[in-house]
Amino acid sequence: MRLIYLLIFCLPIFSKAQDSVAVKKKGTLSGQWRTYYMMTSNKGELKDFHALATGGKIKYEYKLLKNLELGVALYNSTNIGLQDLKAPDATTGRISRYEEGLFDRLDLSNDALFLLGELYAKYHLAQHSFALGRMKINTPLINPEDGRMIPTLVQGFWYNFNVEKTKFQLGVLNEIAPRSTGEFYGIGESIGTYPVGRNKLGTASRYANNTASDYILLANVDYKITDKFKVNIWNQFVDNISNSIYLKPSYSISESLMLEGEWLHQNKLGNGGSSVDSLRYYNQNSADIVGLKIAHESKAGLLSLAYNRILPHGQFISPREWGREDLFSFQKRERSEGSADNHALVLNYKEDFALLNDLNLISILSIGKHWKPDPTNAVLNKYAMPDYTHINLDIFFNIKKLKRLRPELLLTSKIGNGDIPDNPNLFFNKVDMFHLDVILNYNF
Numbered sequence: 001m002r003l004i005y006l007l008i009f010c011l012p013i014f015s016k017a018q019d020s021v022a023v024k025k026k027g028t029l030s031g032q033w034r035t036y037y038m039m040t041s042n043k044g045e046l047k048d049f050h051a052l053a054t055g056g057k058i059k060y061e062y063k064l065l066k067n068l069e070l071g072v073a074l075y076n077s078t079n080i081g082l083q084d085l086k087a088p089d090a091t092t093g094r095i096s097r098y099e100e101g102l103f104d105r106l107d108l109s110n111d112a113l114f115l116l117g118e119l120y121a122k123y124h125l126a127q128h129s130f131a132l133g134r135m136k137i138n139t140p141l142i143n144p145e146d147g148r149m150i151p152t153l154v155q156g157f158w159y160n161f162n163v164e165k166t167k168f169q170l171g172v173l174n175e176i177a178p179r180s181t182g183e184f185y186g187i188g189e190s191i192g193t194y195p196v197g198r199n200k201l202g203t204a205s206r207y208a209n210n211t212a213s214d215y216i217l218l219a220n221v222d223y224k225i226t227d228k229f230k231v232n233i234w235n236q237f238v239d240n241i242s243n244s245i246y247l248k249p250s251y252s253i254s255e256s257l258m259l260e261g262e263w264l265h266q267n268k269l270g271n272g273g274s275s276v277d278s279l280r281y282y283n284q285n286s287a288d289i290v291g292l293k294i295a296h297e298s299k300a301g302l303l304s305l306a307y308n309r310i311l312p313h314g315q316f317i318s319p320r321e322w323g324r325e326d327l328f329s330f331q332k333r334e335r336s337e338g339s340a341d342n343h344a345l346v347l348n349y350k351e352d353f354a355l356l357n358d359l360n361l362i363s364i365l366s367i368g369k370h371w372k373p374d375p376t377n378a379v380l381n382k383y384a385m386p387d388y389t390h391i392n393l394d395i396f397f398n399i400k401k402l403k404r405l406r407p408e409l410l411l412t413s414k415i416g417n418g419d420i421p422d423n424p425n426l427f428f429n430k431v432d433m434f435h436l437d438v439i440l441n442y443n444f
Contacts, residue, residue, distance in 0.1 A: 073118035287314030338382030
């Protein structure tokens, strides 16, 4: 059955060349065939996981009028069945954290997940564009986060305005399809489809299926004040839950040296998602994050050092269902969300070099030290994450003779620091672990 699904999904790849003339007359057919192997090795006797998925997306764009475009995209993830991911670890009773995200994490028995993820109309003018329907957007807290088979997608209205020095965006969203799920949910319904962590009393949070929110309003101004100084500002208003203001100034000290800062401020709106305290998602008044980043680019590569500080008075809270946190200290396969009184220092080095005549590599080495609050302190540490050192090596392969094929290799190690209580739940899928991703992307 998996093979049948795969053949149906990949048929357009093989038929594209034969029908290219007809396709060009009607519109544009594109997509990606992705095969994704993922493996996690946990500490000691704790269970290891591995999974293999294949699928991707098929997208068709049709120019109905001179300025009017219609688009539709179907996404798929098919489980090749290397391991039964429904079987938990014997010690903790928990299942995989990363591998389940390749599939429908709300129904792991679903071997072939299909999602009509994009369905939109887009109208263009000289400096304006308007989009209505299901689509991808990229904001600091709502974004595709393309580290699984199916990204996060949204439904609503999106407006763009561009002039020489200013970019303005405005959006209204009423539904979200969280990454690794098979449907769109209302805004409140989408919160809690990922692990919920602990409330401030130390017991399991109960906001899943109990959060009331109807819409999200987003606004962005990216303004170039001078040739060297620009400011990027976002505001995210989540009905009845919270408002987040994100400010990111950047200054070019020289052609090779860049200095950036960031500030994220959150405050509660309405009743934080529920009038019942024990069911509330945003159960605090406010939170603040500040950050600083310096980057130097030379012929040898791009080197950057970043620092983020989450202040003690409130946890940084943002639905993991909606995308990654686009902060300076973000590293693949972990987050700062759910923490207060948190420090993070991350060194990145990016290099582009030729390995062979027909093979170019882009390598990104990321080394981070993350000082977390006491993992037993539920007020400051929602997900009971210990102090850790995080090392990532991400390699992208560019094969000149196979331009449509873009392999990627990600190696991740997270090492626990300090005296961590002897509790397997503080290690399992968190620290003292190794993680591997091998991704084959074929773009057409």
